[in-house]
Amino acid sequence: MIRQASTVYNKWTNNEIFYYFDKNFPLKKRDLVEKALSILEEVTCARFKQNSTSKNRIRVFQGNGEQELSLGQGCHSIGTIQHEFLHAIGIWHEHMRSDRDDYLTVDLSDVSPSKQYNFDKLNERVSQNFIDFDYASVMHYPPAVFTTNNTVSMYTISREFQFTIGMKQLAFSDIYKINQFLNCTGIEFYLIDCPIVSVARIKVFPNL
Numbered sequence: 001m002i003r004q005a006s007t008v009y010n011k012w013t014n015n016e017i018f019y020y021f022d023k024n025f026p027l028k029k030r031d032l033v034e035k036a037l038s039i040l041e042e043v044t045c046a047r048f049k050q051n052s053t054s055k056n057r058i059r060v061f062q063g064n065g066e067q068e069l070s071l072g073q074g075c076h077s078i079g080t081i082q083h084e085f086l087h088a089i090g091i092w093h094e095h096m097r098s099d100r101d102d103y104l105t106v107d108l109s110d111v112s113p114s115k116q117y118n119f120d121k122l123n124e125r126v127s128q129n130f131i132d133f134d135y136a137s138v139m140h141y142p143p144a145v146f147t148t149n150n151t152v153s154m155y156t157i158s159r160e161f162q163f164t165i166g167m168k169q170l171a172f173s174d175i176y177k178i179n180q181f182l183n184c185t186g187i188e189f190y191l192i193d194c195p196i197v198s199v200a201r202i203k204v205f206p207n208l
């Protein structure tokens with residue numbers, strides 16, 4: 001699935017996203033998925049519920065193909081899991097934004113024609129940009145993605161961010177985008193119950 005913040009797909013009712021694990025999905029990896037989703041729940045109003053019978057639901061399985069939530073073998077991280085679930089909410093890829101040419105130079109010379117659609121730009125009719133482009137977005141692909149010789153397919157116009165793209169970590173801009181997209185208002189999602197304040201006491205030694 002390829003989306004930034006979609007304007008053309010139906011949203012989940014009450015921001016409740018139902019999913020279930022296919023029986024082929026390894027038990028030991030389910031914890032990682034649940035951890036990735038619990039982090040998203042801490043910072044957004046998306047609520048992920050395991051339910052295999054709900055009318056709308058996501059099947060989480062291992063493998064490729066199908067327009068469902070497929071987590072490839074061997075490359076599971078909190079960030080890649082979150083990336084895929086953000087697609088399921090309706091968030092598109094960062095490098096496909098309508099304004100991405102202001103931030104990236106895309107070089108398709110080493111990308112086979114059958115993969116070039118991964119670099120299509122989404123117009124504003126199908127995708128809404130809630131916040132400025134962010135090289136650090138979890139929805140951004142890495143520099144050498146889909147090339148045949150591991151050459152670079154995306155050059156960042158701000159050169160210092162060349163190795164920031166494809167970091168596979170949730171960025172502030174992702175959290176902001178999700179909450180705008182899901183119409184989460186107020187700050188209650190950030191008030192995490194944590195009564196004990198941590199303090200760092202730093203001793204300063206004079207330069208003798």
Ligand SMILES: [Zn+2]
Pocket residue numbers: 001002083084087093
């Ligand atoms: Zn993706």
